[in-house]
Amino acid sequence: MEDLSGRKFNRLKALNPTPERKSRKVVWECLCDCGETTYVASDKLKNGSIKSCGCQRRDAGKTLQKTLHSxxxxxxxxxxxxxxxxxxxxxxxxxxxxxxxxxxxxxxxxxxxxxxxxxxxxxxxxxxxxxxxxxxxxxxxxxxxxxxxxxxxxxx
Incomplete structure (x- = not known):
């Protein structure tokens, strides 16, 4: 198992591995830049398919709404x-x-x-x-x- 502790992946910082596995991959406890804690499989962190706790998507939606309305x-x-x-x-x-x-x-x-x-x-x-x-x-x-x-x- 590769130690990802302390590494930053987009908005997520890997904190600790958990005993949980998804598709035989270690699930990591991560802290998002927005302050939320989320759990992400190591392969999803490394390949960049999960970049935040979901706040990035919410932020993009808010930006789109502002553009549409203004x-x-x-x-x-x-x-x-x-x-x-x-x-x-x-x-x-x-x-x-x-x-x-x-x-x-x-x-x-x-x-x-x-x-x-x-x-x-x-x-x-x-x-x-x-x-x-x-x-x-x-x-x-x-x-x-x-x-x-x-x-x-x-x-x-």
């Missing part, structure tokens, strides 16, 4: 959110278009768009193509003004 925000609308793809569980494959059943049991496509937390109903259609067309028109009407403002802000 630099990519126009009138309270975060522009990258407008450009997101549809969720994986979306049955139509198109953001803002959902498949619904009417009271008679017929299937229709509902088109909606959300801006600044307000849902705008764009209509219910018999075909997916019609619903997609309505969604695209809604994006032009509701999203494009904010996207244009951000582009103008970046060019100034």
């Amino acid at each position: 630099e990519m925000n126009v009138d309270g609308v975060i522009i990258p959110y407008l450009k997101r793809k549809a969720r994986k569980d979306n049955k139509t494959g198109v953001k803002g278009v959902s498949l619904i059943k009417t009271r008679s049991g017929a299937e229709r496509y509902r088109s909606t768009i959300t801006v600044k937390g307000k849902l705008h109903y764009l209509g219910t259609y018999e075909t997916l193509a019609q619903a997609i067309s309505a969604r695209k028109a809604g994006e032009k009407k509701y999203h494009d003004p904010y996207i244009t403002k951000l582009e103008e802000k970046e060019n100034d």
